[in-house]
Amino acid sequence: MIAVFLEHHEGELQKGALGVLGKAAQLGDEVAGVVLGSGVKDLAAQAGRFGAAKVFVADDPALEAPLPQPRVDALAHLVREEGVDTVLFAASVLSADVAAGLAARLDAGLNWDLVDLAKDDGNLVGKRPALEDTVYVDVGWTGEPRLAMFRPGTFDPAETGGEAEVADFSPPQFEDFSTQATMLEQAHAESEGPSIEDADVIVAGGRGLGSPENFSLVEALAKALGGAVAATRAVVDAGWYPYATQVGQTGKTVSPRLYIACGISGAIQHKVGMQGSGVVIAINKDPNAPIFEFADLGVVGDLNEVVPKLTQLVEQRK
Amino acid sequence: MKIAVCVKHVPDATVTKRIDPQTKRLDRSGEGALNPFDTQAVEEALQIKERDGEGEVVLISMGPERALDSLRKALAMGADRAILVSDEQVAGSDLVATSRVLAAVLEREGAELVVFGQQGGDSDGAVLGAAVADRLRRPLVSQVAELEIADGKLKGKRQTEFGYDVIEAPLPAVVAVSDAINEPRYPSLKGIMGAKKKPQETVSASDLGLEADKLGEAGSGTSVVALNDPPARGDALKIEDDGSAAEKIVDFLAERKLL
Numbered sequence: 001m002i003a004v005f006l007e008h009h010e011g012e013l014q015k016g017a018l019g020v021l022g023k024a025a026q027l028g029d030e031v032a033g034v035v036l037g038s039g040v041k042d043l044a045a046q047a048g049r050f051g052a053a054k055v056f057v058a059d060d061p062a063l064e065a066p067l068p069q070p071r072v073d074a075l076a077h078l079v080r081e082e083g084v085d086t087v088l089f090a091a092s093v094l095s096a097d098v099a100a101g102l103a104a105r106l107d108a109g110l111n112w113d114l115v116d117l118a119k120d121d122g123n124l125v126g127k128r129p130a131l132e133d134t135v136y137v138d139v140g141w142t143g144e145p146r147l148a149m150f151r152p153g154t155f156d157p158a159e160t161g162g163e164a165e166v167a168d169f170s171p172p173q174f175e176d177f178s179t180q181a182t183m184l185e186q187a188h189a190e191s192e193g194p195s196i197e198d199a200d201v202i203v204a205g206g207r208g209l210g211s212p213e214n215f216s217l218v219e220a221l222a223k224a225l226g227g228a229v230a231a232t233r234a235v236v237d238a239g240w241y242p243y244a245t246q247v248g249q250t251g252k253t254v255s256p257r258l259y260i261a262c263g264i265s266g267a268i269q270h271k272v273g274m275q276g277s278g279v280v281i282a283i284n285k286d287p288n289a290p291i292f293e294f295a296d297l298g299v300v301g302d303l304n305e306v307v308p309k310l311t312q313l314v315e316q317r318k
Numbered sequence: 319m320k321i322a323v324c325v326k327h328v329p330d331a332t333v334t335k336r337i338d339p340q341t342k343r344l345d346r347s348g349e350g351a352l353n354p355f356d357t358q359a360v361e362e363a364l365q366i367k368e369r370d371g372e373g374e375v376v377l378i379s380m381g382p383e384r385a386l387d388s389l390r391k392a393l394a395m396g397a398d399r400a401i402l403v404s405d406e407q408v409a410g411s412d413l414v415a416t417s418r419v420l421a422a423v424l425e426r427e428g429a430e431l432v433v434f435g436q437q438g439g440d441s442d443g444a445v446l447g448a449a450v451a452d453r454l455r456r457p458l459v460s461q462v463a464e465l466e467i468a469d470g471k472l473k474g475k476r477q478t479e480f481g482y483d484v485i486e487a488p489l490p491a492v493v494a495v496s497d498a499i500n501e502p503r504y505p506s507l508k509g510i511m512g513a514k515k516k517p518q519e520t521v522s523a524s525d526l527g528l529e530a531d532k533l534g535e536a537g538s539g540t541s542v543v544a545l546n547d548p549p550a551r552g553d554a555l556k557i558e559d560d561g562s563a564a565e566k567i568v569d570f571l572a573e574r575k576l577l
Contacts, residue, residue: 009479009480014479066478066483067485068448068458068460069451069452069457069458072452092478092479093460093461093476093477093478093479094478096444096445096448096460097445097448097458097460098448099445099448100413100445100446100447100448100449100452101448101449101451101452101458102452103413103414103417103445103449103539104413104414104417104448104449104450104452104453105452107414107539108414108539109412109413109414109538109539109540109541110412110413110414110445110539110540111540112443112445113442113443125543129548130337130442131335131336131337131344133548134548135337135545135546135547135548136545136546136547136548136549137337137342137542137544137545137546138542138543138544138545138546139540139541139542139543140540140541140542140543141539141540141541142538142539142540142541143539146539147539175455176455177455177456177457178457180457180487180488180491181457181458181459181485181486181487181491182485182486182487183483183484183485184473184484184485184486185482185483185484186481186483186484187478187480187481187482187483188481188482188483188484201576225577233477233496233498234497234498235498236477236498237463237477237496237498237499238498243477243481243482249479250477250478250479257576258571258576268442279571279574279576281567281570281571283563287556287558288331288332292554292556293554294554295554295556296554296555297554297555297556297557297566297567297570298554298555298556298557299556299557299558299559299563299566299567300556300557300558300559301558301559301563302559305559306559306563306564306567309563309564310563310564310567310568312564313564313565313568314568314577317568317572317577
């Protein structure tokens, strides 16, 4: 049986996990969703509509906060008791910790950053882009259970309208160390700002800007192009720009017609948030930056010179 | 406080990385460097020690002999000593096997705080800290962008898909820091000179009491089946700015009716 970890937030199952659930249902094996939390019984029914024949639910106050370690306990128990041979995750901050903890607990192989999963002669084979997506590696497992985590946004959820059998389960007890970490404050958005999700043109800044003050260069270009300003996680975490403008795995997913990346190296966590963009232009002084692998036009140069000049030329054409 | 920092020697960013078609492993024969994501982990440990005015920062790594170069860089930043697990048997270890080896060293060291960097610069995995925490049976806080330590507890602020979380855990604990947590220092000349004299211990897997079938490819849960070319993509243009890049961008945008 394939189990899919169904992450949820504020009473909603997450799209990425539902997408993985749909993919799992296509592989022809028995597929179960796993919902872990407190007061989450109603979520199980939602999962049935997206391809789960069965949903295991563990409802326990110890699972209320989205912390990984009690979830490892619950999943390890489920794998041992229910004949689960494969556990699938959609990548997220929480999932990565849960999957990795489970790998250690069960001595089970974990393949991550997968963009596909298929059956080959009865064996599961995952597809994983590596080395800045320049090589696609077929990866396998040496035994069971197999653990796999998919790159964010890989599969869209498909509503099939089915109904799931709901099975309650509960780990006999949580490990002493698993419940030691506690959530003091949760999902606090630091500031509000204009939405970048509907923007036609986005000019984004990363650590390569060198200082928060240099965001003025990005803002000026965005203004000239009639676009919005976005930022990478690194600069948002460093306090240079508001969280609301962040593009990437833990930020927003955008798909403007034009995306201009200034001083952005192009880590995979950023790429997954903007790979749906029409045309991508990258300006970066490091010729080895991964962003050049997926930019339609890459400029190796000093953004302090290129960006103001570009702004000026765009202004002149108006 | 005794702080252990787990670091990795990875292929240098300026080297074009390749996977060896024979072994299907990352070719590590070229220039290597300290994983850039680990420099923030080292920096954070040093800042904690400096704030406390006492303590020890121990570096732990697994890799080929050459990994000592990266350990020396972190020693030059200010770490006190280094332990490298270097052994033919551990080559090709995946997450399951690597976490076993690191946990064995960490058990021996018994540090109050174990610090990991955000991710491997070569594997793009942000998973090792959580796996090691489970083996050590210690609380974990990952992706920490702000770390406070007081009264035998740590408090970490970290970003998720939904905003910022603040998580507290008692020590001993494992943290994985975000690359935004600090600006790592550059080693001083004095630091570089001094690094050579700092204790650097190389141990083998059997020194740690680990059996061969739990290590390397034999002890791994994953395998590489085949290597393929990536799907074809449109021709990308890459130019060096010779003073005319801005004009070229404007032409490029105009051709595509984006201006």
